[in-house]
Amino acid sequence: MAEPVTLAVIGAGNRGGDVYAGWCLAHPDQARVVAVADPREARRNLVGDRHQIPPERRFARWEDLLAGPRLADGVIIATPDQLHVEPALRAMELGYDILLEKPIAPTREEVLKVARAAERLQDRGGSVTVAHVLRYTPFFSTLKGLLDAGRIGHVVSIQYTENIGYWHFAHSYVRGNWRREATSSPMILAKSCHDLDMLRWLVGRPWVRLASFGSLLHFRPEHAPPGAPERCIDGCPASESCPFDAVRFYVEALADSTGWPVSVITHDLSREGRLQALREGPYGRCVYRSDNDVVDHQVVSLEFAGGVTAAFTVCAFTEENTRTLKLMGTHGEIRGHLEKGELEVRSFVPQGTRGSGREVLHVPAGAGHAGGDDGLMAAFVGRLRARKEGRVPEEALTSLAESLESHLMAFAAEASRREGRVVEAG
Numbered sequence: 001m002a003e004p005v006t007l008a009v010i011g012a013g014n015r016g017g018d019v020y021a022g023w024c025l026a027h028p029d030q031a032r033v034v035a036v037a038d039p040r041e042a043r044r045n046l047v048g049d050r051h052q053i054p055p056e057r058r059f060a061r062w063e064d065l066l067a068g069p070r071l072a073d074g075v076i077i078a079t080p081d082q083l084h085v086e087p088a089l090r091a092m093e094l095g096y097d098i099l100l101e102k103p104i105a106p107t108r109e110e111v112l113k114v115a116r117a118a119e120r121l122q123d124r125g126g127s128v129t130v131a132h133v134l135r136y137t138p139f140f141s142t143l144k145g146l147l148d149a150g151r152i153g154h155v156v157s158i159q160y161t162e163n164i165g166y167w168h169f170a171h172s173y174v175r176g177n178w179r180r181e182a183t184s185s186p187m188i189l190a191k192s193c194h195d196l197d198m199l200r201w202l203v204g205r206p207w208v209r210l211a212s213f214g215s216l217l218h219f220r221p222e223h224a225p226p227g228a229p230e231r232c233i234d235g236c237p238a239s240e241s242c243p244f245d246a247v248r249f250y251v252e253a254l255a256d257s258t259g260w261p262v263s264v265i266t267h268d269l270s271r272e273g274r275l276q277a278l279r280e281g282p283y284g285r286c287v288y289r290s291d292n293d294v295v296d297h298q299v300v301s302l303e304f305a306g307g308v309t310a311a312f313t314v315c316a317f318t319e320e321n322t323r324t325l326k327l328m329g330t331h332g333e334i335r336g337h338l339e340k341g342e343l344e345v346r347s348f349v350p351q352g353t354r355g356s357g358r359e360v361l362h363v364p365a366g367a368g369h370a371g372g373d374d375g376l377m378a379a380f381v382g383r384l385r386a387r388k389e390g391r392v393p394e395e396a397l398t399s400l401a402e403s404l405e406s407h408l409m410a411f412a413a414e415a416s417r418r419e420g421r422v423v424e425a426g
């Protein structure tokens with residue numbers, strides 16, 4: 001049996017510490033976490049203890065983990081959005097194979113800087129894989145296979161909706177880490193670079209131009225119910241009718257849950273621990289009195305090479321937390337629902353026999369981004385193993401070159417939304 005590959009984790013939060021390092025715990029024959037960097041001592045030691053990492057390999061600063069020489073076969077960079085660039089550039093200098101959380105960086109200039117550095121890696125060894133997990137889901141890879149097999153002829157147009165889910169939006173984009181552009185990224189980048197990447201991948205052609213609209217419409221102080229206090233826990237008169245009541249959500253509805261999103265609000269998941277987090281931390285704030293500024297809905301109209309079009313909607317105000325889409329081709333259409341794992345293919349032939357060309361595929365949905373988290377880790381670790389065994393690893397499905405365009409599309413959409421103009425690629 002081959003030795004497991006070794007990994008260093010920079011940013012031991014939800015993604016680095018729980019999702020990716022968690023995958024290694026579930027697959028000990030394939031990968032081991034041997035070093036960790038996180039300024040939060042509790043997280044550092046939690047992950048350090050889970051993986052039996054010796055004290056000298058637990059770092060408070062990523063700079064020390066990456067001081068050189070290399071400590072592992074690969075490194076996972078899962079720091080907050082604003083803290084991806086510097087560790088990524090340094091890890092590239094050391095020739096690491098890198099799994100870099102999306103977004104690559106919050107600004108166009110920084111993304112291009114990382115991309116230029118990644119281009120030079122070929123001479124030096126190492127690689128950058130961007131964590132665009134959706135490409136690794138059975139749902140989207142099956143859909144891509146259907147398109148490549150010509151099941152609906154040539155794709156002409158796509159409708160794609162990212163249904164964030166009202167509670168998820170309130171958690172991450174009103175109260176949580178992604179609520180302010182200055183401390184994270186524009187919402188279309190933070191949340192939807194995955195989906196813009198999917199559109200680009202499914203269409204299989206470069207984008208040509210786009211236009212975008214959207215705003216922060218609802219989660220504003222003027223929409224607070226009369227008498228609503230700063231925190232839900234302080235006796236809000238509207239608690240019964242408010243969909244965003246934090247006590248009902250984190251303490252009552254999720255009482256039996258210890259995973260995301262409650263694991264984000266506190267380490268003490270007892271009832272009292274949760275209540276304390278709601279009294280003191282950001283997740284207890286009234287959604288109308290937070291310091292959020294990112295949009296709560298946005299649409300992007302896109303034209304790709306050859307005249308293919310797409311209409312993308314991302315919205316907070318949905319009951320489901322999933323992606324739904326309809327692809328219209330010259331010989332048929334496909335409707336998809338990610339969470340249900342459902343792909344319905346309707347063929348236009350044979351003509352005149354409506355319904356006979358209909359097939360519904362059920363794709364296993366899986367946990368963690370519909371199986372994408374596991375798929376990404378398996379592929380990343382597989383490439384590390386190939387390199388370790390002297391084989392040439394396959395190009396990642398989400399190499400930095402592949403992932404770049406989605407980020408440029410997101411920046412263009414943001415420019416269009418703010419400036420009220422059509423933005424051309426290039």
Ligand SMILES: NC(=O)c1ccc[n+]([C@@H]2O[C@H](COP(=O)([O-])OP(=O)(O)OC[C@H]3O[C@@H](n4cnc5c(N)ncnc54)[C@H](O)[C@@H]3O)[C@@H](O)[C@H]2O)c1
Binds near residue numbers: 014102
């Ligand atoms: N691929 C996906 O689908 C997906 C999903 C969610 C989040 N993300 C992205 O993953 C990244 C991490 O998100 P998260 O939800 O794990 O956030 P998190 O806040 O749970 O984790 C980030 C961790 O980085 C640590 N950190 C902060 N400064 C650091 C430093 N200087 N050196 C080392 N560690 C440092 C924090 O202490 C924290 O533990 C973000 O960029 C986020 O946008 C990607």
